[in-house]
Amino acid sequence: MTHKVETSWNGNMRFDAMVSGHKVSMDALPEVGGENSGPRPKELMLASLAGCTGMDVISILRKMKVEVESFNISVEADLTEEHPKHYSKMHVTYLFKGNNLDVEKLKKAVDLSQDKYCGVSAAYRKAMQLSYEIKIVE
């Protein structure tokens, strides 16, 4: 299967991409000629990872009949010092909130996403160090 994204330049540093039929704008900061009208493109890599693994986890939890009150994903990434400045390391923190959550089931859902289903994790793991942890708030 092939995916395609068309992106157009809209003056200064502004680029608009059509992603699965939705417009995603990207822009740079004023100090490098942009107007900060959208996110930095490189940082979208972190959102891509969070959304991919998040959708896996929430689907698996639904099948396991595990209900969470809230679910947040934090992705932190280290950038190399030298050009081309790229991410050399990412760490994902899965934060679940709920009553009497079954830790083993949460762990299983996250492991399944990271090991078996999440294609963004699979690609990034070939390019950098990728680690993750689970935190639970009752």
Add this chain to the structure above:
Amino acid sequence: MTHKVETSWNGNMRFDAMVSGHKVSMDALPEVGGENSGPRPKELMLASLAGCTGMDVISILRKMKVEVESFNISVEADLTEEHPKHYSKMHVTYLFKGNNLDVEKLKKAVDLSQDKYCGVSAAYRKAMQLSYEIKIVE
């Protein structure tokens, strides 16, 4: 340097990420429990690449005093058949439109981005095959 993106689950398959201070929503298609209220997370990888290299190219062209009328970037990616379904190959097409464009300068700007500046390309190149071409419309 460290970048951080916080993403929260907002029911069904909807996830909202805060990327450089801008909300980026992601969602799945109705057939897998979503409402298609935002792009698929994996496809954001393609927008990230287009925006990253696009900003490099337009900055370099500005320094070279090359003016383009329009600039579009198309990214096509092949997905593996097996889980975890990830991109094994990407191809970037840079499409420039303008009068009397200097092909060598356009080529130089694109090569500089791909070889030296674009951190998204640098990361993806470690994980998959990455190729690119330039097209010019007068």
